[in-house]
Amino acid sequence: MEKRIDHILGALEECCVLINDEQIDSLEVGFTASDLSEKTGYSRNNVSRELKQLVLENRAIRIGGRPVLFLSRKLPGLKSYSSEQLAGNTFSSLPEFIESVRNGKELEKLADNEKENAFLDLIGSDKSMQTQVKQAIAGILYPPSGLNTLLIGETGVGKTTFANAMYRFAVANEKFTEDAPYILFNCADYSGNPQLLLSHLFGHVKGAFTGAEEEKRGLVSQANGGILFLDEIHRLPPEGQEMLFSLMDRGEYRRLGESATHQKADVLIIAATTEDPDEAILKTFLRRIPNVIKIPSLKERSMEERLELIYLYFKSEAKAINRQITVSTDVINFLLFYDCVNNLGQLINDIKLTTASAFSESLVSGTECLNIEVGNLPKHHFNFFLILEEQRKHYFDWNGKEAFDFYPDDAPSSIEELVTNFQQESAFYKELEKNSKKYFEKGIAAEEIRRYVDTETMKYFGNAENRRIYQGENEQEKPIYKIIPEEEYHFLFRVIEETLSQQKIYLNNQAMIGLMMHLKNVISKIQGGSYNSHSRSEVKQSKALSYQIMAEKIIHQISQHYHISVPAYETSMIALFLNSLDLKNEGKRVGILVIAHGNYAAKDMAAVANKLLQVKHCHAICMPLEASVSEVLEQSIEMVRQIDEGKGVLLLVDMGSLTTFGEIITEETGSLTRTLSCVSTPYVLEATRLALSNSYDIDEILNVLQDNGKEYSYVASSRHGLPEVDTQKPKIKEKIFHLIEETTTFINVDKVSKLLEDAYQKILEQAKIQHTDSLYIKYIFHTVTMLERAIQKNTLRYYNFDEKISEFESIYEVIEKEFQVIEASFGIQIDKDEIAYVAEIFYFSNINDDQAGKKKNELLLKKFIN
Structure with a gap:
């Protein structure tokens, strides 16, 4: 139809x-x-x-x-007409359209004769991007000084790169001089403060607003004689769009605070947006931009083009590292068919993270060539089974090749302009290699060096990812915006900064972010009706009246802005916080240690807290499912010894035997400990923020965390065993699955959980074993990671299999039969050793489900430290 x-x-x-x-x-x-x-x-x-x-x-x-x-x-x-010759598809008037038709043929001939490598370098310029390139050429060459242009398309499609190519084409064809400026401005950078945004763009005169103590030259002035690229133009407020009218119409504009005179500038505007321009941009502004170019998404480009892009980016990495890179065809297939949500920007960063992982391995192993396998792929948002299913729909003849080689000399000379700053990236890799060699010479263990390399690469490329490094697109977006929306961030920042500056107090980034995060949390709870003022204990008062007054001013502005009533308790909290800053945080602080099951969960939560608060105060220990309790306990004891500053260490743990560590650690080290179970990232953030202020002791931090969410239970140091969790409740199950998902790379937990739960119920029935929350959680955690290992063909060995299997052979046979369905569903084979581990979980759960068994576990833990 x-x-x-x-x-x-x-x-x-x-x-x-x-x-x-x-x-x-x-x-x-x-x-x-x-x-x-x-x-x-x-x-x-x-x-x-x-x-x-x-x-x-x-x-x-x-x-x-x-x-x-x-x-x-x-x-x-x-x-003599073809649709490609038109410079856009939106015209402000009929005469303008007629003129474009009449001039189109002449422009097309000129473009064919004088097209330069600026566009030829773009992959797809002769395929999916052919129409867009013709529109851009026509827009640049249109007499007398080009057409203002709007680039539209999804995040990460390469709008910034396309605009840069337009500029280079214009210079090559002498539409601009060789030294003509190309100014890039992201309108989202100051969208929470329109006055500051317009000041950056147009400049201001002295006294235009509070704080404008001298004249300022704006970006429009700096772009005179060249191109001004306005990224995320939809974030420019309506008054800002209107201020551009006279610039586009007559080459005139006014600075902020200027009324009697005009400034002159000859500027070609190239704008970009991810939004529907008809909805997000003023109609009067759109009419002044006749050339609208839609940049296709990665899904809209052919597989051949995507393969070219993958080759190009691996060549660029080989050049940056100055080493040969060998990439398996499995990795190439993966990158060809996975759902790359954020387009080229994500594809580039995933290739960078993959290469960095292989580089880390090469440093530790001492190999010159980087060998990239599936295990080097980043874990985030990959659904391996959907990818395999998608791969079966396509066929690429690799001519029997198992891998592709990329060499530093393969990269085209223009690669720097297409991807990133190679000098900066090459310097990073050289420094990493130099430091690693020093550590080897000092006799530091290979595993320690690997951790160092992994940490440094994730810092470098993790920051790049948050800035969306692809060709500078959305370059200034901050990680904190994921916690505090950008507009709220700027409002809170302004309120705090203006209030404190009156008393000559200036917070560092760490303190500012910590205070804003607390205020955002309070605002959200009050707006959502979840703020429980009855549970707030009386906070000790700041002795200095000035801090109380500043806190009241901040709360007053927040109350008016959000139309809410903030309890007096929060005013006292802020005053106390400001008072503690006056002590310059030279006192002792409570240590924070996150311990969680899995390979990454604890480190990821700690990394988020440290990154957002710009500190290194939160520490983490991961407990892989194959690791013994004694190993992790020993690591925890040593870590507490290192991080205890004298006020104790708060342990944030997820479940199971980890909840029993506090008492043992205290007995072994003499350090005061408290334990909070069922930890999540928001609580790690809050605990770290509170710990950074030396005005809180460990119990006060614990009380605040308890008040903020009753679903997180305080585990006293005398409490042992797994916390009570009703796994039949959807919310609790969701938390468990979310925690598991953080430890996996290839498994889609939502898809696999139904199969695993069906098998779990049948095993219980046939083996006549009673369900417990502890058994269910252990089973789910182990079997998900077991399937992950089966995919990677990285099976855990079960020592003395033949000798031990006799103890629980009947359970083993039941499990082996039920898991045949799962093997068939995923097209994998589960090793008998892995089945034995699952059988062992059910066996020991069955015999230890009494108080004597729990006491036995306590004694075993005690034994580990003796």
């Missing part, structure tokens, strides 16, 4: 067939939404909506005025 949009387009094309050169000369072209409504029978509103979409998809032309007219891009009745 034909879609409505295609029916309307067909009707528009039928109307346009009869348009000829004579009608163009007499300015008699175009059809209204009413015309097409009458022709198709659809309502005018529906026709208008579909016409907007057709213009956005570059299948129709919109001509502004009264009434608004539309044309199909196919105009076969016109001589």
Whole structure:
């Protein structure tokens, strides 16, 4: 059945067939939404909506005025016309459209003769990007000084790179001088403070606003004689868009605070947005940008182009590292078919993280060549089974090759302009290699060196990922915006900074972020009705009245802005916080240690807290499922010894035997400990923030955390065993699965959980074993990671299998049978050793489900430290 949009387009094309050169000369072209409504029978509103979409998809032309007219891009009745020659598909008036048609052929010839490598370097310039390149060329060469252009497309498609190519093409074709400026400005950087944004863009005169103590030259002035690229133009407020009108119309603008005079500037505007321009940008602004170019997403590009991109980025990495890189065809297939949500930006960063992982291995193993296998792929948002299923739909003939080699000399000379700053990245890898060699010479263990390399690479490329490193797109986005929305961040920052600056107090980044995060949490709880003022204990008062006054000013502005009533308790809390800063945090602080099952969960939570608070105060220990309790306990004891500053250490743990560590650690080290179970990232953040202030002792921090969420239970140092958890409740199950998901790379936990739960129920029934929450959690954690290992063919060995299996052979046989269904579902084979571990979980759960068994576990833990 034909879609409505295609029916309307067909009707528009039928109307346009009869348009000829004579009608163009007499300015008699175009059809209204009413015309097409009458022709198709659809309502005018529906026709208008579909016409907007057709213009956005570059299948129709919109001509502004009264009434608004539309044309199909196919105009076969016109001589010497092709749709590619038009500089855009939106025109402010009929004369402007006619002029574009008349000049189009001349521009196309000029572009064909003088096209430079600026566009030829872009992969897809002769395929999926061919129309876009022609539009860009026409926009640059359009007399007398080019057309203002709008680039639209999803995040990460390469709008910034395309704009840069337009600039280089313009310089190569002498539309600008060789030293013409190219100024890039992301309108999102200051969107929470419109006055500051407009000041950056247009400049200001002295006294234009509070704090404007001297004149400032804006980016428009700096871009004079060149191009101003305005990224995320939809974040520019309406008054900012209106201020650009006179610049685009007459080459004039006013600085903030300027009324009597105008500034002059000859600037070509290239703007970019990820939003629907008809919804996010003023119509009057859009009419001044006739050249609209849609950059295709990665999904809209061919597999051949995607393969070219993958090759290009691996070549660039080989050049940056100055080593040969060998990439398995499995990795190439993976990168070809996985769902790359954030387009080229994500593809590039995933390749960088993959290469960095292989580089880390090469340093430790001492190999010169980097060998990249599936295990080096980053774990985030990969669904391995969907990828394998997708791969089966496609066929690439690798001619029997198992891997592809990339050499430093393979990279094209223009690669620096396409990807990133190679000098900076090469310097990073050289420094990493130099430091690693020093550590080896000092006799530091290989595992320690590996941890160092992994930490440094994740710092470097993790920061790059958060900034969306791909060609500078959204370069200034901060990680904190994921916790505090950007506009709220700027509001809170301004309130705190302005209030404290009156008393000549200036917070460092760590203290500022900590205070803003606390305020954001309080605001959210009050707005959501979850703030429990009855559970707040009386906070000790700051002795200095000035801190109380500053705190009251901050709370007053927040109350007015959000229309909420903030309890006096929070005012006292802020005053106490400010008072503690006056002591310059030279006192002792409570140590924070996160311990969790899995390979990554604890480190990831600690890393988030440290990164957002810009400290290294939160420490972590991971407990892989194959690790023994004694090993992790010994690590924890040693860590507490290192981080205890004299006020004790708060242990944030997830479950199981970890909840019993506190008492043992205290007895062994003499350090005061407290334990909070069922930990999550928000609680790690809050605990670290509170610990950074030396005004809190360990019990006060624990009380605040308890008040913030009763679902997290305080585990007293005398408590042992797994915390009570009803796994039949959806919310609790969801938390468990989320925790498991943080430890996996290839497994989709949601998909596999149903199969594993079915098997679990059947095993219980056949083996006549009673369900417990402890058994269920152990089973789920172990079996998910077991499947992960089976995919990677990295099986755990079960020592003395033949000797031990006799103890629980009947359970083993039941499990082996039930897991045949799971093996068939995923096309994998589970080793008998892995089945033995699962059987052991059920066996020991069955015999230890009494108080004597629990006491035995206590004694075993005691034994580990003796």
